[in-house]
Amino acid sequence: MFERELLMIPGPTNVDPRVLRAMCKPPLSHTSLEFASIFKEALDNLKKVFMTRDEVFVVAGSGTLALEMAIANIVEPGDKVLNTVSGYFGQYFVEISKVYGAKPRVLEVPWGKPVKPELVKEALKEDDYKAVTVTHVETSTGLVNPIKEIGEVVRKNSNAFYIVDTVCSLGGMEVRVDDWHIDICVSGSQKCLGVPPGLALVAANSRALEHVEKRKASVGSWYGSFKNWLPVMRDPTKYFATPAVNMIYALNEALKLVLEEGLENRFRRHFILAEAFRTAMEALNLKLVAERESAANTVSAIYYPEGVDDNQFRNKMKEHGIVVAGTLGPLKGKGFRVGHMGNVNQNDIFATIAAIESTLKRLGCKVEIGKGVAAAQEKLLSLTK
Numbered sequence: 453m454f455e456r457e458l459l460m461i462p463g464p465t466n467v468d469p470r471v472l473r474a475m476c477k478p479p480l481s482h483t484s485l486e487f488a489s490i491f492k493e494a495l496d497n498l499k500k501v502f503m504t505r506d507e508v509f510v511v512a513g514s515g516t517l518a519l520e521m522a523i524a525n526i527v528e529p530g531d532k533v534l535n536t537v538s539g540y541f542g543q544y545f546v547e548i549s550k551v552y553g554a555k556p557r558v559l560e561v562p563w564g565k566p567v568k569p570e571l572v573k574e575a576l577k578e579d580d581y582k583a584v585t586v587t588h589v590e591t592s593t594g595l596v597n598p599i600k601e602i603g604e605v606v607r608k609n610s611n612a613f614y615i616v617d618t619v620c621s622l623g624g625m626e627v628r629v630d631d632w633h634i635d636i637c638v639s640g641s642q643k644c645l646g647v648p649p650g651l652a653l654v655a656a657n658s659r660a661l662e663h664v665e666k667r668k669a670s671v672g673s674w675y676g677s678f679k680n681w682l683p684v685m686r687d688p689t690k691y692f693a694t695p696a697v698n699m700i701y702a703l704n705e706a707l708k709l710v711l712e713e714g715l716e717n718r719f720r721r722h723f724i725l726a727e728a729f730r731t732a733m734e735a736l737n738l739k740l741v742a743e744r745e746s747a748a749n750t751v752s753a754i755y756y757p758e759g760v761d762d763n764q765f766r767n768k769m770k771e772h773g774i775v776v777a778g779t780l781g782p783l784k785g786k787g788f789r790v791g792h793m794g795n796v797n798q799n800d801i802f803a804t805i806a807a808i809e810s811t812l813k814r815l816g817c818k819v820e821i822g823k824g825v826a827a828a829q830e831k832l833l834s835l836t837k
């Protein structure tokens with residue numbers, strides 16, 4: 453039963469057997485030429501996925517470490533940082549900024565609404581900020597922020613470093629690090645890339661790396677210091693700290709899968725499946741947390757109808773072999789989240805919608821069985837003609 457469970461949470465996501473097999477190989481020496489060539493291939497392919505010609509870092513840890521590396525390397529004590537917050541994960545940058553001695557100016561918008569570029573423009577007039585942080589897909593609400601447009605505002609109106617969290621978008625929605633003026637872009641392995649949890653991924657441009665050389669205070673993190681990792685990323689036979697060898701096998705195989713599919717095809721698949729899922733939720737009269745125009749293609753957060761108990765709902769879904777997540781922070785207990793990213797396919801989407809229908813019906817809601825699945829099928833047909 454366990455091996456047939458369908459993970460429809462917003463990460464970790466279902467891992468392809470090709471990736472699982474790659475992980476099972478015996479670990480090589482981490483400084484051997486053989487391992488270095490695998491690591492190098494993964495780094496080169498990761499650059500293609502980040503759409504950058506600059507540096508990338510792959511370090512053992514989760515997405516949170518990637519966020520922390522960005523702040524630790526850029527921010528010096530006393531620096532002012534503009535942290536935009538549109539949900540639970542935006543707040544992570546605020547907390548990390550404080551830990552590294554920065555003074556956060558928090559630009560908060562209601563959950564489910566995007567950070568508008570004009571708001572960032574206004575806030576940039578108030579002060580001289582060292583960095584601006586934005587969450588691309590806010591996983592707590594299923595909302596996508598306009599990273600490209602905010603990037604233009606930041607570049608035109610300040611010298612701030614633009615730091616973007618793409619933990620819930622890289623490999624599933626368009627992320628163009630160089631074109632969108634992102635100085636540091638951070639992500640993790642366990643979501644749209646379809647790798648198990650365990651790797652922090654960072655893209656940093658030359659402007660960010662030059663700043664690290666010039667900054668007055670030393671970087672407040674030893675393990676997370678770009679300076680310590682850069683020689684390894686440029687030549688993986690070098691040693692700083694032991695890389696997660698088997699996780700890098702997994703990343704390398706998963707990136708090959710991503711590039712075999714092609715980034716544009718992959719973004720299109722995520723869009724089509726997300727649209728099908730959203731259409732089904734609307735047909736079932738279920739309300740999305742994120743406003744429709746800013747709904748992410750990788751995850752959806754959905755409010756429960758009146759009277760549905762969160763634990764009961766998710767336990768019953770599990771009886772169908774489908775795992776979905778609860779909502780976070782102030783939304784806890786009020787809704788559920790479905791990850792539709794990574795290796796997700798249309799069967800997964802239909803199975804999830806059908807399970808939602810029968811679970812709600814079992815819990816006493818008025819549901820017309822099949823209505824959501826039918827709406828999703830129609831949508832899918834119309835988008836794949």
Ligand SMILES: Cc1ncc(COP(=O)(O)O)c(C=O)c1O
Nearest residue numbers: 514515516541589591619620640
């Ligand atoms: C947008 C976003 N940022 C940061 C994180 C934290 O990543 P991790 O749980 O891998 O540390 C998550 C995790 O879900 C996330 O969705």
